[in-house]
Amino acid sequence: MNESPPSLSPAQLKVLHKLFPGEDLLIHPADTLAYSYDNSQRQSLPAAVLFPREEEQIQALLEHCNEWQLPLACRGRGTGTTGASIPPAGGLALSLERMQRILEIDPANRLARVQPGVTNHELQQAAAREGFFWPPDPTSAAVCTVGGNLACNAAGPRAVKYGTCRENTLGLHAVSGSGALLRTGVRTTKGVVGYDLTRLIVGSEGTLAIITEATLKLTPLPEARRTLQATYKDVHSAAAAVSAIMAQPVIPSALEFMDAQALAMVRSYSDPGIAEGAGALLMIELEENAVAIDAAAARLATVAGNEGCIDVAIASSQEQVQALWRTRKSLSPALRNVAPRKINEDVVVPVSHIPRLIDGLTRLADKHHITIVNFGHAGNGNIHVNLLIDPDDPAQMKAADACLDEVFDLVLGLGGTLSGEHGIGLVKREFVSREIDNPTLGLMRQIKDVFDPRNLLNPGKTLP
Template sequence: MLTQKVKKQLENIVGKENVEDSQAAKLVYSYDATPQFQSLPDAIVSPRNTEEVSKIVKLCNDHNIPIVPRGSGTNLCAGTCPIEGGIVLLFKHMNNIIEIDEDNLTVTVQPGVITLDLIQEVEKKGLFYPPDPSSMKISTIGGNLNENSGGLRGLKYGVTRDYVLGLEVVLPNGHIIRTGGKLAKDVAGYDLTRLFIGSEGTLGIITEATLKLVPMPETKKTMLALYQDLEAAARSVSKIIANRIIPTTLEFLDQPTLEVVEDFTKIGLPTNVKAVLLIEQDGNKEQVDRDLDKIQKICLEESAISVQIAQTEEEANELRTARRSALSALARLKPTTILEDATVPRSEIAKMVKAIEEIANQYNVRICTFGHAGDGNLHPTCLTDVRDQEEMERVEKAFEAIFQKAIELGGTITGEHGVGAMKAPYLHLKLGESGILAMKQIKQAFDPNHIMNPGKVFAKSERKRVVVTS
């Protein structure tokens, strides 16, 4: 609990209007997009600049008060649920695009900038920021950095990590450090930049980032390949890449997902096929045309029943938007939607899709599968109801089997959603006890009082999807 004295000190730092602790405010920030995790913070604090963040961190460190940095709370790993109370740190005042540098092809931003706003601003200058998580309309760059967010363009362009040149970070001891810079090459010391990316706020607070931009591709084309056989679709994915073609986007949607997405978006998606691949390529016109020809051929060889190229940008955009709305569409069907992101090597996609089907049958749960097939990053999504305790236990077991299978195929428990509180009990499957120990040593070195987003990444128990309240 926050004492009145500490609350006063927080108000002195950020101004009275930037410390909220009404019951309503605490409820709003008690959960994020992850089902089954809820816990009230003690207060919500909105700093106006880095110096204020530093003062807040020092104060919290002195009083052992947890700090949970939060963007828009769209993460799916309970990464921003304040499970040990403390303060939620909001960046609503630190939401500026500080500079777009057209000579160095960089953009410098504060954490509160909305991802899509950033993308659109740099596109006005003919520049391109590729990372595009499905939540980009509302997610913030700060959240993307803390979770190392992926997206639909990850196959060709990589993830958030690949676009960060430098950071300003407030460490748990209150020190403000700067890593990297507007530099294509920099090996001065350990790679602290990438250590903070994806560390989910457990090592420090990112207060500014310099991101790499690339020239806007000349053109882009979108196509849809339809299949009556899940595995044929998955095989096409592997074959495209083995043929040395790296499309921008290579998304997979199974029939149940297609049905609900079509019902939600009404754009005329086929619902009578077992699976579709949504494929995009960008680059110069000649290359895009050649790649699309080759991809079409591969898909037909692998028994696609039809391959259609979007004829207009409007049509292409509808397809992309439909794919991005998969989670929202699925969430309408049942009270609880659990979307995971077990990831395997690309070559194992067909095996993984099959295994997910079998596991769903084995535990008698409903799992729809879609996702970034080209990355081996699938989103098996379970439609369930938390009030049905018996079913929830089967859901839990089914996901555990899915994670196990992913590891068995050389994969990982999380491709882009992060560990947070949700996946912490499974992390040892991927890293082993020695890997987790190495991480704990870093955590302990930086944050000996465990004030930075406690209860995340490192599991305290075997507790999984259980509601926590404080």
């Protein structure tokens, strides 16, 4: 056996080895290193990494952690960008990746029951075999876990029509910080008995309870899909189109936005076939029944073709669909080409305020001499603000901090919120008090105390 880090006593190690035998316990720093960071690029080495397979193991572990006053953080595949899954220094990392069973797909009642380590992609494949899907579809869907999606209420483009994790989760099994096994929610789409603890735990970033099982609401797969791409002379014209699209009865399943800076980045990386004069772009995806799809697409094309619109294209084949999406999919590699690091914030403003947000961000970019690229889910005002920086340039890093501070003030001044789907974690924690007043934060801290009286679950995250 490898020597244990000094924060774990031999007696504690003996208990952990019994509870997590064989390969389900890692204690050597060379092994635990991979679980010390996530996509936020922050890092903290845990004393041990544990891989539960059953919820009873988690319940027993929490009982011991309360006795030892030993903190822990749970994680899926580490795709989060806010540091929410970073383990407490000298504490435990609880990786749920081996709780990966799909327990039930129930087409008759349009639901699925899964363990938290099931990936979003695995769930989608299982549901699709029965003619259904689970609406949350974050960019990292191929590898991110359902538990991680629920922890930060990750959603993705489809949220504009189908809602987020909160709207698509019926119930949970979870273990509180005190070790209590909780059952929340229902198996039905209606139910008002007791407080809605399901929606409270979803999005709490593992600070209230550890999710061990989820009952999820499934949606029938659409019969037909159409993809549209609209280009505009400026962001104001594009934003006016977004407002008009969201005000009519045909709701798109995705409504994605790219500003002029994003289009310029893509042009520097590849030829997207976008007119040089384009100052903004909308990608519009529509899902309907086969009979209505063409009329619905034509209606959306008409609404999108407002004053300032340069062109609206409707794909009529899969090849054309891929060609239209090429611009959006070229953006991430283009950003990596331009700057060694990006700070990616997922702010949200009312849809009608998108032009004011982009104008404000342009002013901040000029003021702080930082390139800012904006894209995201325009249908619900969820814009991904990307500050492109060189981490080896101290002056630029200092400017980025000052710029980010003003970005958040801008967003809140427009009636927006600091995060739409990435969560708070460590990265945004100290900005939360700008959005939430002291009485409300006090109530949230009391709720945290009830669920986790010894502050063992993901301490130092989410609340300032």
